Amino acid sequence: xxxxxxxxxxxxxxxxxxxxxxxxxxxxxxxxxxxxxxxxxxxxxxxxxxxxxxxxxxxxxxxxxxxxxxxxxxxxxxxxxxxxxxxxxxxxxxxxxxxxxxxxxxxxxxxxxxxxxxxxxxxxxxxxxxxxxxxxxxxxxxxxxxxxxxxxxxxxxxxxxxxxxxxxxxxxxxxxxxxxxxxxxxxxxxxxxxxxxxxxxxxxxxxxxxxxxxxxxxxxxxxxxxxxxxxxxxxxxxxxxxxxxxxxxxxxxxxxxxxxxxxxxxxxxxxxxxxxxxxxxxxxxxxxxxxxxxxxxxxxxxxxxxxxxxxxxxxxxxxxxxxxxxxxxxxxxxxxxxxxxxxxxxxxxxxxxxxxxxxxxxxxxxxxxxxxxxxxxxxxxxxxxxxxxxxxxxxxxxxxxxxxxxxxxxxxxxxxxxxxxxxxxxxxxxxxxxxxxxxxxxxxxxxxxxxxxx
Numbered sequence: 001x002x003x004x005x006x007x008x009x010x011x012x013x014x015x016x017x018x019x020x021x022x023x024x025x026x027x028x029x030x031x032x033x034x035x036x037x038x039x040x041x042x043x044x045x046x047x048x049x050x051x052x053x054x055x056x057x058x059x060x061x062x063x064x065x066x067x068x069x070x071x072x073x074x075x076x077x078x079x080x081x082x083x084x085x086x087x088x089x090x091x092x093x094x095x096x097x098x099x100x101x102x103x104x105x106x107x108x109x110x111x112x113x114x115x116x117x118x119x120x121x122x123x124x125x126x127x128x129x130x131x132x133x134x135x136x137x138x139x140x141x142x143x144x145x146x147x148x149x150x151x152x153x154x155x156x157x158x159x160x161x162x163x164x165x166x167x168x169x170x171x172x173x174x175x176x177x178x179x180x181x182x183x184x185x186x187x188x189x190x191x192x193x194x195x196x197x198x199x200x201x202x203x204x205x206x207x208x209x210x211x212x213x214x215x216x217x218x219x220x221x222x223x224x225x226x227x228x229x230x231x232x233x234x235x236x237x238x239x240x241x242x243x244x245x246x247x248x249x250x251x252x253x254x255x256x257x258x259x260x261x262x263x264x265x266x267x268x269x270x271x272x273x274x275x276x277x278x279x280x281x282x283x284x285x286x287x288x289x290x291x292x293x294x295x296x297x298x299x300x301x302x303x304x305x306x307x308x309x310x311x312x313x314x315x316x317x318x319x320x321x322x323x324x325x326x327x328x329x330x331x332x333x334x335x336x337x338x339x340x341x342x343x344x345x346x347x348x349x350x351x352x353x354x355x356x357x358x359x360x361x362x363x364x365x366x367x368x369x370x371x372x373x374x375x376x377x378x379x380x381x382x383x384x385x386x387x388x389x390x391x392x393x394x395x396x397x398x399x400x401x402x403x404x405x406x407x408x409x410x411x412x413x414x415x416x417x418x419x420x421x422x423x424x425x426x427x428x429x430x431x432x433x434x435x436x437x438x439x440x441x442x443x444x445x446x447x448x449x450x451x452x453x454x
Contacts, residue, residue: 024086024087024088024091025043025088025091025092025095026092028398028399029091029092029095029096029400031398032095032099032398033095038063039062039063039098039099039102039394039395039398040060040061040062040063040095041061041062041063042060042061043058043059043060043061043094043095044058044059045057045059045087045091046058046059046306046307049306049309051249051252052246052302052305053243053244053245053246053247053302053306054085054243055083055085055090055299055302055306056083056084056085056086056087056089056090057081057083057090057307058081058082058083058087058091058093058094058095059079059080059081059094060079060080060081060091060094060095060098061078061079061080061098062078062098062099062101062102064078064105065105065106077101077328080094080097080100080101081093081094081097081303081307082095082096082097083299083303083306085243096200096400097199099199099395099398099400099402100197100198100199100402101177101197102392102395103197103199103390103391103392103395103402104176104177104197104390104402104404105176105177105178106176106390106392107172107176107179107182109155109182111157111158112155112156112157112172112182113155113156113157114153114156114183114186115153115154115156115169116150116151116153116154117149117150117151117152118150118151120156123167123169124156124168124169124170125169125170125171125386126150127148127149127150129408130148130171130408130409131421131423131424131425132145132147132148132190132421132423133145133147133190133419133421133423134423135147137419137420144188144191145188145190145419146188146189147189148189148190152187152189153185153187154171154172154173154186154187154189155171155172155173155181155182155186156169156170156171156172157169157170157172157175157388158170159175159386159387159388159406160386160387160388160389161384161385161386162207162371162375162385162387163375163378163379163384163385163386168386170386170388170406171189171190173189173191173192174190174192174406175192175390175404175406176192176390176404177192177197178192179191179192180192190419190421191416191419193412193413195213195214196213196214196404196405196406196407197210197213197390197402197403198210198213198402198403198405199400199401199402200400200401201400201401202367202401203389203401204367204368204370204371205367205401206402206403207371207387207405208367208370208371208374210387210403210404210405211371211374211375211385211405212266212285212287212374213286213405214407214410215262215264215266215268215286215374215378215410216268216284216285216293217284217410217411217413218411219260219264219268219286220260220268220284220413220451220453221411221412221413221427221451222262222411222426222427223258223260223270223347224347224451225422225427225441225446225447226427226431226436226437226441226446226447227346227447228346228431228436228437229346229347229348229349229350230259230260230350230436231258231259231350231352231353231354232256232257232258232259232350232353232354233257233258233259233353233354233355233356234353234354234356235257235294235356236248237355238291238355238356239358240356241298243298244301244302247273247298247302247305251276252275253273253274254274255271255272255273255274255301256271256272256347256348257269257270257271257294257297257298258270258271258347258348258350259290259354260284261290262430262434263381263430263434264377264378264380264381264383265377266286266287266288266374266377267286267288267289267290267293268284268285268287268293269284269286269293269294269297270282270283270284270297270347271283271284271298272301272344272347272348273305274341278338278339278341279312279336279341280312280336280344280452281301281302281304281305281312282301282304282344282453283296283297283298283300283301283302283303283304284300284453285297285299288364288370288373289363290356291356291357291358294356304454308332308454311332311333311336312332312336314333314336317333317336317337318330318333319337320333320337322417322448322449322450323417323418324417325416325417325450326416326417326418327415327416328415328453328454329454331450331451331452331453331454332452332454334450334452335452343449344452383407383408383409383410384407384408385405385407386405386406386407386408387403387404387405388403388404388406389401389402389403390403390404391403409424409425409426410424412424413451413453414451417450422443422446427441427446428441
């Protein structure tokens with residue numbers, strides 16, 4: 001999910017009027033928008049400039065649950081963005097993502113249970129099944145989190161296992177974004193992670209979106225930590241490239257798409273756009289076909305580039321070292337520094353180039369079957385799919401469903417370089433199983449550059 005930094009955005013006041021924008025939304029979603037108490041405080045359109053892909057980009061501002069009090073922590077991002085080939089598609093995407101972020105940050109203390117794993121036993125996720133921080137990280141001065149053990153007293157929330165069909169308690173810290181302890185007797189084990197949150201018009205649609213994001217991030221971070229150069233995909237003669245032809249102008253850009261499909265077999269891709277003057281934009285996606293994954297990746301690359309030109313081309317760029325990248329919002333500025341893009345070069349260095357096929361693999365015809373395929377592919381790799389329903393009453397009235405999907409053991413996209421989550425065995429073992437390495441990488445050999453996703 002690409003993020004747009006709204007501060008200083010070009011064209012933020014351009015495009016359609018507020019009434020015109022709302023007219024491009026279904027009535028149910030339009031009702032969510034109000035500067036006074038709405039789930040979504042506002043919606044606006046960014047006008048692409050000459051030479052940009054012929055797409056529409058919209059921004060929506062979610063309400064901040066932190067303002068409600070009661071110990072609820074706030075949003076990670078204060079704007080949600082959506083892109084599409086039509087204004088309606090962009091608006092729907094932006095508003096749905098804003099509702100998702102609102103719900104994902106809206107902690108409901110009444111749903112939580114303060115206990116240790118020793119008290120809950122087999123009804124709860126075991127600490128060993130949730131890879132978090134290393135002992136070295138925990139020993140650092142002022143490191144803000146405690147080890148997650150069987151005796152840790154934390155708050156739990158109930159989830160549904162799509163793998164077993166059973167209910168399972170999971171830490172509230174991984175269910176809600178930007179979660180922080182609600183009371184002094186609760187231990188902090190990690191900062192709430194955004195990966196896996198998704199909204200949809202049906203529960204199945206939301207669950208599919210959340211699982212695909214987890215699969216994409218897991219595959220990318222496996223490549224990133226191991227500094228793997230995976231096969232590139234040639235899209236030039238494929239219809240999927242048509243809306244993005246401007247990005248294929250070699251006098252202005254170098255565009256590479258990488259096949260990051262991992263051991264689950266679910267297609268995923270990573271995109272890197274480099275301008276002639278050394279600026280970069282990235283994107284990534286997982287879908288049930290590689291063509292759809294590539295299309296969504298191109299959309300993400302375009303979304304980041306169009307929406308963040310003021311930051312990409314800022315006259316003054318902060319000087320950042322890797323350890324100073326402590327939040328998502330610092331990652332784009334890091335890679336706009338002179339020569340920083342060289343740290344991304346390995347991702348597109350493979351000499352193996354595959355054409356994108358025109359015959360898509362058959363996709364199950366219903367959402368339930370598509371969801372079942374994802375769950376089965378994860379289960380085949382020993383991974384359990386868990387779902388926490390985050391839908392608030394006001395979001396449900398709009399006809400939306402918001403979930404947090406959790407797949408313990410997958411590789412996470414960290415917020416801060418000081419909070420890297422590198423204890424998952426998948427980082428070390430899976431590249432060997434896939435024949436990408438002859439031996440597991442050593443922890444001290446992991447790529448130390450900050451990942452590029454803002």
